[in-house]
Amino acid sequence: MADQYDLIVLGSGPGGYVAAIRAAQLGLKVGIVERELLGGICLNWGCIPTKALLRSAEVFNQMKHAAAYGLAADNIRADIDAVVKRSRGVAKQLNQGVTHLMRKNKITVHMGNGVLKGGGQIEVTGDKGTETISAKHVIVATGARARDLPFAKADGDRIWTYRHAMVPPAMPSKLLVIGSGAIGIEFASFYNDMGADVTVVEMMDRIVPVEDADVSAFLEKSLTKQGIKILTGAGVESITTSAAGVKAKIKGKDGSSAEHDFSHVIVAVGIVPNTENIGLEALGVATERGIIAIDGYGRTNVPGVWAIGDVTPGPWLAHKASHEGVIAAEAIAQALGNAEVHPHPMDRLNIPGCTYCHPQVASVGLTEAKAKEAGHTVKVGNFPFIGNGKAIALGEAEGFIKTVFDAETGELLGAHMIGAEVTELIQGYVVGKTLETTEAELMHTVFAHPTLSEMMHESVLAAYGRALHI
Amino acid sequence: MPIQIKMPALSPTMEEGTLAKWLVKVGDKVSSGDIMAEIETDKATMEFEAVDEGVVVAIDVAEGTEGVKVGTVIATIAGEDDDEAVPAAAAAPAAAPAPAPVAAPVAAAPAAVPAPVVAAPAAPAGDRIVASPLAKRIAGEKGIDLSTVAGSGPHGRIIKADLDAAPAAAVAAPAVAAPVAAPAPAAAPAPAAAPAPFSTDIPHEAVKLSSMRKTIARRLTEAKATVPHYYLTVDISLDKLLKLRAELNSALAGEGVKLSVNDLLIKALGKALMLAPDANVSFAGDNLIRYSRADIAVAVSIPGGLITPIVTGADVKSISTIQKDMADLAARAKAGKLAPHEYQGGTASLSNLGMFGIKQFEAVINPPQGMIMAIGAGEKRPYVIDDALGIATVMSATGSFDHRAIDGAEGAQLMQAFKTLIEAPLALVA
16 A cells, blocks of 8 residues: 655654655655644743743833833732733644644644554544554654653642643742753742742752853852742652642752742753653664654664654754754755755754853853863853943843864864843854864954854953954 | 964975975065965975955064974954054064964954965866865864865765865875775884984984975885785886887987986886776776876976976877976976975876995885886897897886786886887887
């Protein structure tokens, strides 16, 4: 029997739907299987709706500081229900956008739970029953879910995952956030801005532990100043919920335990890939602790089975999933005889990471410590927001931009930023890094005035002792 | 703005060189194309031209300094507008005994011109090399010739990873990665540098190795240690070739051309390689490089060592052109004035020791070439001609082959083609 499709993508998140579109562009016949909502977590329950929430928090924050800009805003207050409603509206709009993109690219959507049956067969069980579809290649893009704490199972009432936190049943008065990665810090920032009393507990000795140590230290200081309590080197030992709220036993840095009362808890201690019950074991797809092993193009050990996004080794970021989707789609087209495509393998050191707390955090490449660990002799540049005219005019003089270069070759090894709009700025460095820039090209680049981006120039100059405005 | 002049990578294999002679002094005005210095590389003495205009304000590395690493600042010139031009001439550290040329990575001023390299030698004229800024920088520092590197980036752009694959300064031929014997890290890169000081009671004199001697030692040790050699010998009657040579020479006498036996053998080897193309190859890691032209490297003995100038396109050149090429190359080789592209590369080598009466010998392959032909003396020997024993002028030729690239039967086909061409030599002038 002839295959119905050239490619079936299992999961329609930012990895899956992008892979499907790219494959369709390359002339493949593509089907996509989704069990819940097109666009996956990112659009519906992740990146986008949280950005909508954080935007409300940002505007609210600015209203609170209106007087500093010579404006008056009296009796301001936040309506959490209206804020959440706006966020859901944004998610809905984008979900419909993906539906349209599937139609436009003639990608057939199969709603239901897909299970790989081998030989390119996939059994899809949906509301209307079970059907079997087949393809020459399958991309597994089923994503991930929040990791549970054994003693603090999320119940949606008092104990939340990111998903509950996005549509809170009530505004928390006293919130405990367990974990200080991007998700934990963003919700801590949001609820603090909205008026909650927030405590963050992190097991490592610093918050946002994947970032450069200077950024962690700066962010901790800044969040503390905003009123967030931060406990690093600390762990939550137990959680007990009652009608009155939550009691959490927290073991501090000094080793002593104490009980604290909270109204709600957000558990943000990482993610678990969704690799169970989709037929991977029977096919013999190699996984390590649930994570599917792939090569630079998304190939698993089983011919015809590919994997992208959060089911594969990290970083677990939507844009990494999308890019892997494009690479895998092109590699599949190539395998099917398209000689025009030239997929390039993923370079993990060129994937930016952004955290939308206030101040924002963004980075790409190696931290200073990692660069030294890797044996580089480094040149480090640092430029503060206070030295930038636009930052001062914006009333956003908090933050810095740090760049790390290899002293011998001038290779841009990493860039680390904290401050207003850095999540938009970072892309300049990502482009440069992908083009394999050295300090010379960055120094030769003309940066527009007055912009925050001028600090990117100054940071590079600073690495070579040539900063102009400090 | 002052411009730092750095030790150039004058050849792909060059990691360091000797600053043999300064031809400018502090205060001299130089313009693009002026010869600034003579630099002795591992193979030759090369003239180093200025690419910028200005006044020499400092000589940073004194004449006669050995082991100056590529990329080291050797002089500074100031542009016309620079105030600091023409300083006191005394500022020159000319007499300073070896100012320890630190190979500082000189990541300094971005305006500093990327090492004024004398036109990338192996680059086919007019072809722009597309490489990332980082790849260009690393290549400059390590002395890697980018024209020898295959790019894996978009549109064939050379990126950093491509250089990681191509070991620094080990590349010797265009488009051919050096045959790195990965599993044998023990193949010491500098066998010439004896670990323990040599001592002997025998009356002796210690002669310091020239860069050329060191390179010969390193490359031939590498070749013999990493290339599986095998040898094929044939006896070849030379009488018809000698007769043809005499006729050609008398015909060409008016033009003042005198062909040597070696010129004819170069032509024969070039043509034989085209008739047995499986032997006109290089082993290059994951690839076998099949050449569609025969460039014959001819071993020439020169004071202090030997060098292998290359007769390009020997398969198609006329014998008289080959003769002219060889005369010119040999003369310039002896004067140490060959440009790197004139002695690096080649698809096969020819080594002739016949003039010393050597009957037969086996030569060491010159990587990345796949074979070398060793020519013995032509001598009168009993020889069977038309089923009768007669006397013929016979020479023994022995091909050394890289078994990774050329199997026995393929090597044998080349030897057979070579023998046939010499014994029926009219094909050489056809």
